[in-house]
Amino acid sequence: MLAFLHQVLSGLATGGIYASVALALVMIYQATHQVNFAQGEMATFSTYMAWKMIDSGFPYWAAFLLTLVFAFVVGVTIERVIVRPFYKAPVLSVVAVFIGLLLIINSLSGAIFDYTIKPFPSPFPSDAWYGSPYLSSHEVGMIFVTLMVLALIFAFFRFTPLGLAMRAAAENPVSSRLVGVRVGWMLALGWGLAGMIGAVAGMMTAPIVYLDPYMMFSVLLYGFAGALLGGIDNPWGAVLGGFIVGVLQNLAGAYVVGTELMVTVALVIIVGILVIKPSGLFGRTIVTRV
Amino acid sequence: MRFRTSLLTAAALLALAGPAFAADAPGVTATEIKIGNTMPYSGPASAYGVIGKGETAFWKMVNEQGGVAGHKIDFISVDDGYNPAKTVEQARRLVEQDGVAFLFNPLGTPSNTAIEKYLNQKKIPQLFVATGADKWGNYKDFPWTIGWQPSYRTEAEIYARYILQEKPNAKIGVLYQNDDFGKDYLAGLKDGLGDKYAKMVIKEASYEVTDPTIDSQVVTLQGAGVDTLVTAATPKFAAQTIRKVYDIGWRPLHFMTNVSISVASVMEPAGVEKAVGLISASYGKDPTDPTWKDDPGMNQWRDFMKKYMPGADLADASYVYAYGVSLTMLQVLKQCNGDFSRENVMKQAANLKDFELPTVLPGIKLNTSPTNYHPIRQMQLEKWNGKTWVLFGKVLGGAGS
Amino acid sequence: MATLDTSRPAAAALFAGLSLRAWKVIGLAAVLAAACVLPFTISSYQLLLANQVIVYAVALLGLNILTGYNGQFSLGHGAFYAIGAYCTAILLDKTGIPYWATIPLAGALCFVAGFLFGLPALRLEGHYLALATFALAVATPQLLKYKDFDFLTGGVQGIVISGPDTPGGLPLRSDQWLYFFCLLWTVPLFVLAWNLLRGRTGRALMAIRDHPLAASSMGIDLARYKSLTFGVSAMYTGIAGALGALLAQFVSPDSFDLFLSIRFLVGIVFGGLASMAGVFFGAIFIEFVPNLADLVSKAAPQAIYGIVLIVCMYLMPTGVMGLLRALGHKLGRLVAR
Amino acid sequence: MSGPAANGAAKPLLGVDGLSVHFGGIVALDNVSFRVEAGQICGLIGPNGAGKTTLFNVLSRLYQADSGTIEFEGKPLLRQARHAIAPLGIGRTFQNLALFRSMTVRDNVMIGGHCRARGGFAANALRLPFVGREERTLGERALRLIETLELGAVADTPVAALPFGTQKRVELARALASEPKLLLLDEPAGGLNHEEVEHLRDLIGSIRDRLGVTVLLVEHHMSLVMNVSDKVVALDFGRKIADGTPQEVQRNPEVIKAYLGGEL
């Protein structure tokens, strides 16, 4: 029973990582109706910047804030320079561009910072959480940060005119222009904010999994699964989805089939749930009349 | 012009197709030897690409120092993305298009497996392959393929014998990467423990390279009551394992694969104090271990790095590996005495006698013969004391194959 | 192969006064003739590359039937390529079946696998289908190396097989024979796809892509069509995998990583969605651009690959065939003037 | 082509009985019953949101009914699969267009005839002889419809490039290509000017008279509905409020109050 509890808690910790990436995906989806496959690599690259700054003597929080600014600027720039010419291109062409971006950023991380892993500091105390062997204080802190980001995103989309305009721009650019929304900047802003959220996710993930160019590669996959499972148009659902994926993975590995097929089983379960509930557990079904 | 080139290519092809005479020496001209190599410069195993870069720098150094017996080395290293299908294509490019004399240190177990048959059929040496699998000493079936480093299986066998001796009632758990590398450790433990394996190994847990963490696996192993842990994980996961084991207050007797004992890229990220008591076995010197700070052998390597790979990460043990294996290759070329035919190169590769490398542990010597295709078959156990690895016991030879 | 283009009057036809159809036939014959002469003019290594391009083209055609024509997004077609390859490798390794007989068996197996996978996939669209198919690509290597299947798959070590020998009496090297063997499969597969896609079935596939609801109101059984399309698509890609196994003479889980599926997707997008001729351009791209990138930079070959990809998409947002069609229209208008 | 249905048969072509549909808490259709005899043109009118399009969507099995029955030629319709509706002989158009936008007019119309051919995957891939014959028949019929509806000039243009009104005609041609016995038209006059509406009226008339197709017509264009219909059914808030000849319905006070307003 204790072991079971332990598995669940450690799953929650991993799930927290997925949840934080899922939030970045929700952000970009709400703002552009696209799933950016390069999101994880952008987060990794931002985390490298933070590492570089801390390594050269910046205090943690200064580096943290500067990294957020950096990630925002990078996000906006990528949108303006690389993605923008493709807004009229077919969806799959855009997907190909995202794949290209993923390869470029991943490769650059490796070329600039090489492939050996780097330890990344945590802003939280380094001892275990209240002496508990189950969760470290960083893991608890990370879950807390994720929930905070979630609350911010939720409030942003729900209560601010800018959030509303962003959702509108993603859904229907033509109509958005007709109500005076500057669609181009909304999309760029969405990329910038998603970049920032990704950077937070990266800086929270790195102390746990260590920093290397592939740090976010698989995290993105599970974050994506979590976001879809919970509902990609719903930040709460996405975060919950992330936690579910984390716990599910652990339990599947520990109790169902053994570790060698753990990924397979977890994915089969996720896809199975989606087949039954095609818009995610908490996603809204968009009804359009014919 | 074009026509001529294709004629020349055709001629080269004809030469390849015919029986190889020593005098033909494909890939060798009066002034040059062409050596081929495949590496994962792209894809998930790109971390190993630095080996290829180190080797390229090494041959540049050799050429600047005058080459081998009046021959410059044309080292052609190409990307296979760690995809065996691509390796096949690239190996054939190297042989048929570029006309290399032989392949040196192609990386990856599946990649080498994919080209082994082709190269042996064509009687092209596949020298000092960069993989720790055990199969690379099969001189009977594949006389043109030779390994270099001690196999993972040998290493695991050493751990198994140590456990049998020191802790005969151990409850062993294995944490392994779900690929050829990890599974070789399972095989080695089976070799070493024999029929006790089923009783002693009470839990096996694997992870995928795509898993973000191994927390769940560590918890599972602890939960199963394991008191002796053998970890076959790459550096990132090794560091995670050491830290997680410590953090959950678990103190098993912990063996760590030789792949992941770098001070800079495993011990320090994991937390040097969390790794105290960790046992491993090694054959090479760790560039980040203070023990070798003033070691003349390692200084030789450092000089090379300073001059030919400025700016490279000196903590990366892959460069030490590249240097060591290249030195071995150089020795073989020197032994060839000017006859760089494929037969002679292979013959000399299988004729190393007590060759010593500056980058391997003192007392370890490289030996090969027509019936011994395992150049390095010795390792020494070592224990982490919180600051450095402390060697203990004798230099051990695996029973090997 | 641009001559396969179905659409509107091409300029050249008007120009020469020959019917478009006649030009297509002439062009196709020329391409086929060139394909037959090719193996006698290039080196054995170049032939390997050419052969790999042909094999990829078949795989891409499979994916294009599903994604380009039917609008079902797959990030997991590498899995079917793997299943096809393993089917051939296992049959050659474990049974006495002749190599040529393994190809249809691999195709049949993949058809069934694709059809079965298509059933649950029916309920998923867009990103959800992408996730499901991606999951397939993740799961396949894991299953291939699973310990209980070791006895068949050879586990992580994979299976080494022998390539086919030239049948007695033919004056061909074995690699030349292998090329013709692949061609013998490829040409009929393209003809079948051509027939399939330009008739009633093809129209139904495209109708489903454009407006599934309206399509079902026209009496098109979505479930049947979509899952059968998945099956046919998997069959094509699976046959390509089987031929690819003969080409590499080796299969292992590492040969079919996630990036294979992604490369297939890149291939059809680069060549042009819903275009049969485009798959050849796509195949050329995914085969040669990595080599090119490797030549340019050892430090970051994938960055080069990514840049080339993005620049190509920038210049040709609808792929090579999209560009050719647009050029054709322009030319057509010029000539008509 | 199906022959003109015999009038006076005991069973109506379409019989809707006690039909109710709910979306969440909203009642879209509330116990609606009416019948359409073979060969009739039946107008369906009512305020926006009264449930007219919902009724169409239930008939084409896009929506599920909560209770009630629909019989078509005496057979229960609600047990049929969505894709079985067209083969039974019910064709439709959509209020906001549901064309296959990237495909040409000709292909759109040929897809309309999908349910009148049978070549499947294997037969098509192998191009069996009967497939070629079917293709020719389908192609010829499509061509005739294209000409009838004056679409000849744009036959090989992708429909996305056409003006709204033209697309509406493509939809009509597509629906007719399925050789329906019952044709559901959802606001065919939307976006048409007076002259075009007159054409449309003649067209609907001739579809019934020449092709023997029964028509159920949702339309707000009152002069069209009243001129062309044999009977009119009026809905409001999902309930039927009137059912009768155009004149009867037009004079019905509830219809005037809910729908027509003071003037006509």
Next chain:
Amino acid sequence: MSAILETRGLSAAYGPTAVLKSVDLSVPQGGIVTLLGANGAGKTTTLRALCNMMVRVSGEIRFDHQRIDGKATEDIVRLGIAHVPDGRGTFVSLSVEENLRLGAYTRRDRQVAQDFERIYGYFPRLKERRRQQAGTLSGGEQQMLAISRALMLRPKLLLLDEPSFGLAPLVVQEIFRILRGINEQEGVSMLLVEQNANIALELAGYAYLLETGRVVLDGPPSTISSDESVRRSYLGY
């Protein structure tokens, strides 16, 4: 009365296909102008061209004495031109209220809350459904929403593309009554594209007749409706 909107030689094309050929239009300050024409004559394209939306435009457009041709759609809208597009342009995944809030997106004044009540007064149906996803509304309700959203901008000029499309006769009368009220009370100018020529000419003070992208006839409603071909094609009496 000066013109709030004026075009000189307005042409527009979709890709290579020219649709509008040198059209001169004028909408007087506070006036209502209607565009008549057959299907494909270029009416919708005219409205799109004015907003620089989805078409390639050339020629001169003045709004409030200011050149607006070449400006981005959103900047044109911010000057006070609201467009009720064909096909309604509903944000289907957003609620009815969010759609309306977006209508007032560019406004910074404090009267937005009152305007909600005004709109709900016009269309009680929308108030009932304000929390509902707009995509679930019926076609007619979405048309009401589109007009309401445009009104939320408090525009100086309203471009209406077939406001009667898909609406029941009673609602059409109601909407045109509302439009007339807005025009009279708030002085909002309107450019109206409408197939229902009777009601359009009743509302408008001036009309243009388009044929294949050119103005072939213009004048006050009485002049227009006395033209024989207009009577036959558009009015039916």
